[in-house]
Amino acid sequence: MSELAEEKGVESEVQSPNLQTIRNAKMRKKLNKLYRNSSYLMMCLPIVIKTVIFSIVPMLWFVMAFQDYKFPPLFGKQNTWVWFENFEYFFTSGEIWDIVGNTVGLNLMFIFIGTPLTAIMALFMNEMHSRTTTKVFQTIWFIPYLISWSVAQYASWGIMESNGLINTVLGHLGMEPIDFYAASSTGLWPLILFLWNMWKGQGYSVILDYAALQSLDTGIMEAAELDGATRLQRMWYIEVPHLRKIVAIQLIMSMGGIVKSDFGMFWFLPKFEGNSALELKKSVEVLDVRIYRLVNDPRIKTDYSKATAIGLIQSIVGMVIMLATNWIVKKLDEESAFI
Amino acid sequence: MEEVLKTRKRIKITRFDVLNCLWMVLFSLYCLLPLCIMVSASFSSDATLSEYGYTLFPKKVTMDAYKFVFESGGLLLRSYLNSIIVTGAGTILNLFFSAMIAFPLSKYDFAYKHWITPLLLITMLFSPGLVPTYILITQFLDWKDTIWVLIIPQIGTTFNIILLRTFFSDIPREIGESAKIDGCSVFREFLTITMPLSMPALATCSVLMALSYWNDWGTPFLYIDQFNTDLYTVQYLMAKLEVQAKSWYENAGLMGENQNINSVIMATCIIGTLPIMFVFLYLQKYIVKGMTVGAVKG
Amino acid sequence: MKKFVTKLTAAVLLMTTAFSVASCFGGDEGDEDTIRYIVYTGGGSLDDAHRIYSKVDSIVYEKLGFHVDFEPYGYTDYANKLSMKIATGEDFDMCYSGSLLSGMTYSSAAADGVFADITEALPQYAPDVYNSLDAKVWEAAKVDGKIYGVINEQLFARSTGVAIDKEVVEGLGLTQEQIDTNGWTYRDVIRKAMEYIEADPVISPEGKVPSTTLILGNGWDEFIMQSHGLDALGANSYYPGVIEAVDGKTQVINQFESKYFKEFADFCREMHEEGWIAEDQDRLPVTSNQRVRLTGTYYPYVSDAALYNSIGRDFVQFQFGEPLMSTANVTSSMTAINVRSTKVDKCLKFINLLHTDKELFNLLAIGEEGLEYQWKTAYDENDKEYQYVNYIKTSKYKPMADWAYGTEFNAYRKRGYSETWVEEVKAINSGAVYSPAYGFAFVPDRDLEGALDSAYLVAQDYIDMFLDGSFSNNKNNDQIIAEMNQAMAPYVSQIISAKQQQLNAFLAK
Structure with missing residues (x-):
């Protein structure tokens, strides 16, 4: 019996004249439904309890965003209500707009250069004949995905420090060394972050796109080959359309995360805890880093309220964008919709 | 068809192939x-x-750096052991409970599905701040400096549940129904039919979970005391390696000259990363498989 | 089979539920007989800390009848951990606090109501500590007329110190009197010492060895502020707004536009351009070549011992500037009690014991004889034999923060200390000039925080630039300083006027 029929049944009974009977019948229906689903409910219980304890109840603390929070209890006298002051700070301080600009700008760059590039790389990878060779490449490309930023930061020193690889090479070529952490290199950092971001995730994304291409029916390809289509023609007329939908969905999906960033990369690479130049830090500071700094950086005053306020804005914007993209995805392809 | 395959195999190597191979080699070097x-x-x-x-x-x-790490780095071994325990136990618990909730959610006849899914999705969007989580873990649960804090909070990540749900709903409905007619309980259906049928999915999920447990450096930073070396994990050690390397030298009574801080840091990273990297590389096909489904469907 | 599976399910579910529910209510109630002490440690090794702490605990239990549970944090994360504990209401009874915790100074934390008011309890439960300091000194610890923390007595009256290798000093025939009568600044003296080292083939066979000869200790805030007697009004000296306290002035000025900052910048530039400091000075290990060190605070003895320990040579310290008693100097190291603690009396008794029991203090601050230190014999200037503590280099307990645990005058005599070092240092304190803003600490309003953070970061960026020599050689110092003040301009006026306003209100009382 489907759910729909059951609901209709309830509705028809509502029209019955005796109120008591209706209530009883409704209650019985409800209990009946509960009983029928009891095993399912029991299976959901552990995670539901865990979620409620770890994620839902703590949401009460979002009220911190409207307070000048000092210490518990949450509704105690010491936490004065400042209402929207923390949000005003967000909207009126020019600094924050710079941070939002960094977050969105860098993410857009990663998405709009990265995603098509991934697709192109996957297309060309698909042209490899030898499966063993592809396998070897895949394995190598997968390595960076497995290295966490806490480890990769040390490698970044080895490359970008004053005695790092790049400067050693420049020295051999008789060129001026570059101090990557000085204010003068601020302009280089979007590129540096892009390259590191690519190092970390590009190989992995290519492998995923490649796997999607593998699902393409080989028959069409063979037929095209027999018809005398060149390689590039085959790629352009058969594989690209196949990949286009996947890429579009990927693009839209990644838009949902446009206000979030890979914290490890943005924290460790520009050496936020170290002595890199202020101008540089300012040019790469993203929202996640600011939230972390408001709570953890001894150089600026700890402010949990502001951190919560920024986090809340981040979540709301993320949610709105995600719902919007979900709506677009639904238009494009019913199957891929999220909710 | 076979003939076609044969002709394909005989295709001679063109300039296109060479160029194609070249960029792949270059990109591999970049990765390495x-x-x-x-x-x-x-x-x-x-x-x-x-x-x-x-x-x-x-x-x-x-080999000085390696010698030094092995001489003074009993801590590294200990961290390895802890990381393995946390990853192992965490993955098993996480997988079991996530699958257990994903199973009803994949069922068409589960009436409360539309209550539970949004609950999970909300948690994906709104993560409560540091303060309430810290209060919960240190004061109500009293899990500070225990192994639980490294395992439990990660259990039941929405993403994994959705992934598993997608896999489970691909299992033909008839199998479950015929089992029900035979008098099989829901939980038994889950254990004896759904789970064995979705082994590849479970493998994917467990590798993803293991990876996220292994690479978690934020949790120990907050909840594991710096002197509680019994609970160090590899990632925690890596994140505070600079301080740690200095203190190893200090304990060895080697102040000032003859320090190899940088090479010791690198050596520890290599020892801490490489072995487990090979394990994950071996398992990568599961990740790829799972993520293809996950990326497109959820 | 079906029944079995149902039972199994039920069991698993029940256990999970029970576990989560039980752990919700099963929080640690906290032992009535134990006080929890969040303790500050320097940057040294603490692998053996638990051995020391359990020893201290057993002594305290024997003498006072309760236990002490220590929770140590080093300088890298102390401020973060403490502010997290306060924000989440974690149970602890007492903690180290002070004006040097830039994230949360004693005064701002006390104003936030984080610490317990001990104005009355202090003389009652810790009379020895209370009576050891003048009533006037305690004024610095007062926030709105109430005391919220116990001052750890140390050298309060700070001036700038420069430590120079004994051989060099003897070669130059340099004395403190000579410096004072000629009115030499630290720059003159350092230059003399450098020139001497460069010319002497015995001391410096390789000639000028950058980085190994001069180290710019803690930089701007300690050696410039102190040598000119500036008072940053209880706040960090990277925030704009100081008064010229030694001269008794109460006008708040912007130190970054003053001649003092220009002098600092010029000094750094000269030293860098002449090649005395390597660019990566802070990354280089301390070596035995080091001959001159700007130690920050002038301390007649401690630095000698510390330098001897790390470098293995004897140094002589010279003093520059007038010693100043300011709020920040006096409250730089405090022990405060959590406002939520129910054991104020026990905490104060414990603090009093640390203050009166020299052995206990040294156990906590240094460690155990034979494991952390040894007694050694040396001869003082009058060829009189004396015993001093010598740290064992391989020990695994080196907090190196005597001043964080109580009065450092309880510490054992170290190498190079005179017999009467305690009296001498105390005399510096009692003979010092009091800042006109003594007892006042600037507590910023909430809407000023953003401006302060921004100004701080700008100041830090430029000060670091001068210290590590990464300033641009195309611009002269005036241009760089003008650039810095321009970057800071949006924040300066509101910060300075807020400081002036609060100070005037304080002075009016």
Whole structure:
């Protein structure tokens, strides 16, 4: 019996004249439904309890965003209500707009250069004949995905420090060394972050796109080959359309995360805890880093309220964008919709 | 068809193939470069590093850093053990409970599905701040400096549940129904039919979960005391390696000169990363499989 | 089979539920007989800390009848951990606090109501500590007329110190009197010492060896502020707004536009351009070549011992500027009690014991004889034999923060200390000039925080630039300083006027 029929049944009974009977019948229906689903409910219980304890109840603390929070209890006298002051700070301080600009700008760059590039790389990878060779490449490309930023930061020193690889090479070529952490290199950092971001995730994304291409029916390809289509023609007329939908969905999906960033990369690479130049830090500071700094950086005053306020804005914007993209995805392809 | 395949195999190597191979090789080198630097630096001494700078291959090969790490790094071994325990136990618990909730959610006849899914999705969007989580864990649960804090909070990540739900709903409905007619309980259906049928899905999920447990460096930072070396994990050790390397030297009574801080850091990173990397590389096909489904469907 | 599976399910579910529910209510109630002490440690090794702490605990239990549970944090994360504990209401009874915790200074935390008011309890439960300091000194610890923390007595009256290798000093025939009568500044003296080292083939066979000869200790805030007697009004000296306290002035000025900052910048530039400091000075290990060190605070003895320990040579310290008693100097190291603690009396008794029991203090601050230190014999200037503590280099307990645990005058005599070092240092304190803003600490309003953070970061960026020599050689110092003040301009006026306003209100009382 489907759910729909059951609901209709309830509705028809509502029209019955005796109120008591209706209530009883409704209650019985409800209990009946509960009983029928009891095993399912029991299976959901552990995670539901865990979620409620770890994620839902703590949401009460979002009220911190409207307070000048000092210490518990949450509704105690010491936490004065400042209402929207923390949000005003967000909207009126020019600094924050710079941070939002960094977050969105860098993410857009990663998405709009990265995603098509991934697709192109996957297309060309698909042209490899030898499966063993592809396998070897895949394995190598997968390595960076497995290295966490806490480890990769040390490698970044080895490359970008004053005695790092790049400067050693420049020295051999008789060129001026570059101090990557000085204010003068601020302009280089979007590129540096892009390259590191690519190092970390590009190989992995290519492998995923490649796997999607593998699902393409080989028959069409063979037929095209027999018809005398060149390689590039085959790629352009058969594989690209196949990949286009996947890429579009990927693009839209990644838009949902446009206000979030890979914290490890943005924290460790520009050496936020170290002595890199202020101008540089300012040019790469993203929202996640600011939230972390408001709570953890001894150089600026700890402010949990502001951190919560920024986090809340981040979540709301993320949610709105995600719902919007979900709506677009639904238009494009019913199957891929999220909710 | 077979003939076609044969002709394809006989295709001679064109310029296109060479170029195609070339960029792949270049990109592979790009991926390996940071790792190379680390390996090379770990086999050098700090004196060499400051004289010649970092190079792709060590200028003067020395095993000093490794010797030092193995002599003073009982901590590294301990951290390894902890990481393995946390990853192992965490993955098993996480997988079991996530699958257990994903199973009803994949069922068409589960009436409360539309209550539970939004609950999970909300948690994905709104993560409560640091303060309430810290209060919960340190004061109500009293899990500070225990292994639970490394395992439990990660259980039941929405993403994994959705992934599993997608896999489970691909299992033909009839199988479940016929089992029900045979008088099989829901939980038994889950254990004896759904779970064995979705082994590949479970493998994917468990690898993803294991990876996220292994690479978690934020949780121990907050909840594991710096002196509680019994509960160090590899990632925690890596994140505070600079301080740690200095203190190893201090404990050995070697102040000032003759320190190889940089190479010791690199050596520890290599020892801490490489072995587990091979394990995950071996399992990568599961990740790829799962993520293809996950990326498109959820 | 079906029944079995149902039972199994039920069991698993029940256990999970029970576990989560039980752990919700099963929080640690906290032992009535134990006080929890969040303790500050320096940067040294603490692998053996638990051995020391359990020893201290057993002594305290024997003498006072309760236990002490220590929770140590090093300088890298102390401020973060403490502010997290306060924000989440974690149970602890007492903690180290002070004006040097830039994230949360004693005064701002006390104003936030984080610490317990001990104005009355202090003389009652810790009379020895209370009576050891003048009533006037305690004024610095007062926030709105109430005391919220116990001052750890140390050298309060700070001036700038420069430590120079004994051989060099003897070669130059340099004395403190000579410096004072000629009115030499630290820059003159350092230059003399450098020139001497450069010319002497015995001391410096390789001639000028950058980085190994001069180290710019803690930089701007300690050696410039102190040598000119500036008072940053209880706040960090990277925030704009100081008064010229030694001269008794109460006008708040912007130190970054003053001649003092220009002098600092010029000094750094000269030293860098002449090649005395390597660019990566802070990354280089301390070596035995080091001959001159700007130690920050002038301390007649401690630095000698510390330098001897790390470098293995004897140094002589010279003093520059007038010693100043300011709020920040006096409250730089405090022990405060959590406002939520129910054991104020026990905490104060414990603090009093640390203050009166020299052995206990040294156990906590240094460690155990034979494991952390040894007694050694040396001869003082009058060839009189004396015993001093010598740290064992391989020990695994090196907090190196005597001043964080109580009065450092309880510490054992170290190498180079005179017999009467305690009296001498105390005399500096009692003979010092009091800042006109003594007892006042600037507590910023909430809407000023953003401006302060921004100004701080700008100041830090430029000060670091001068210290590590990464300033641009195309611009002269005036241009760089003008650039810095321009970057800071949006924040300066509101910060300075807020400081002036609060100070005037304080002075009016």
